[in-house]
Amino acid sequence: MSDFDFTTLDGRSLKTFLAVLEEGSVSKAAARLGVTQSAVSHLLDKLRLVLGDPLFVRAGRGIAPTERALALREPIQAVLDGLKALTDKRPFDPLIGRMQFTVAANDFQRDLIFPRLIQRLRNDAIDISFRFMPSGNPSSELLREARCQLLITPFPPEGADIFQQRLFDDEMACFYDGSVRSAPTTSEAFNAAEYIEVLFDDQQSNQRLLAQREAGLARVSVPNFSALPAFLRGSAMICALPSRMGQVNLQGFASAPLPFASPTLTMYLCWHRRDHQDPANQWLRQQIVAQFHD
Incomplete structure (x- = not known):
């Protein structure tokens, strides 16, 4: 039995594990998290020690999760959701700290919504950065795998874990x-x-x-x-x-x-359940919706 102190585990380690599981690659997980591959490998070694399982094994040129790793996905996500909930009740101030968002949208939605919004936020001295990725005809995996925090599309993906809100109707x-x-x-x-x-x-x-x-x-x-x-x-x-x-x-x-x-086209703003109560995500959703419902 391992004598590793499980209380040294932190949210960063668990978030790293989920990123590797969802990306299927240490290098892709490192790029997504904005850290080095060695940092990801170090945190995985830490988890392997306390959990007593290799978690990921070589499979061809990549890696594959063990059965134990697959079984841990939901419990670890629940732990991270619980940690996030500890701060959900704090007053949120967009002027404090830096925010980063990845938004999936095709160039029509991106150009219609964000240049004006970003300029307004900059004028309000809000420190926020965006990375845009094309959404195409989007699947729910874009949100489930945390490849983006928000999705804007006329074809919202279905799923009990996917939330949506109407932005506007168009002919x-x-x-x-x-x-x-x-x-x-x-x-x-x-x-x-x-x-x-x-x-x-x-x-x-x-x-x-x-x-x-x-x-x-x-x-x-x-x-x-x-x-x-x-x-x-x-x-x-x-x-x-x-x-x-x-x-x-x-x-x-x-x-x-x-x-x-x-048919009338309806544009939707979509997000995943994990971000539903996140104060920064809630705030940004309000900023986007307000452009069409003021």
Whole structure:
């Protein structure tokens, strides 16, 4: 039996264990936590000693968790949640300390929400930093594996551990270069036009927002919304996107209502249960929502 003093374990050790378990890699866990690989290895050795289990073993070029490590995931997460709860009741002051957030959002949501928000927070002398990552057509694993703290998407992932809040509703519109062409006025004209679509890296297209567009190959597919202007400008191509796109990525382009019925787009803010009571996360969610509900 180990005579290791279990009271020397701390939240950092447990958080490191979960990061390695979720990333499946010491190096990736170190990058996520912002520490060195040797620091991660040291904390894992500490846990191996007190728990009497190797926790992770070599598997090909990577590592694999032992059965004991897999069984510890939920208990350790519960311990970390309990530690966090000890501070949840303290008054939260965004002017004290530095905050860091990773947000998953495609370039439309990112550019619509955050430049103005970040400028306002900077003017208020709030020390906060953001890392943005593309969300594509997101899965719940983005939040469950703590790859981000917030997710902004019109397609919120499902799960009892995933929370969501509506940000805004928007209508789909047809965008085009008004110096080259006019808007299609019938669904037949729309379907006959050369079309440009956004096809994310996960091969999910924004076409799922359109109810009546005929299936077929687009003239051009691009991986993000920011790529659209260079292809639309000076061409007869069209695209169908949320009307608020005209405030950011497609400023200066003409737009018109679609010539057929299409579902209203609703944008959601999503987060994981582990962050639901976190004061900083709660505060940032309020800042984001306030931009659309004031």
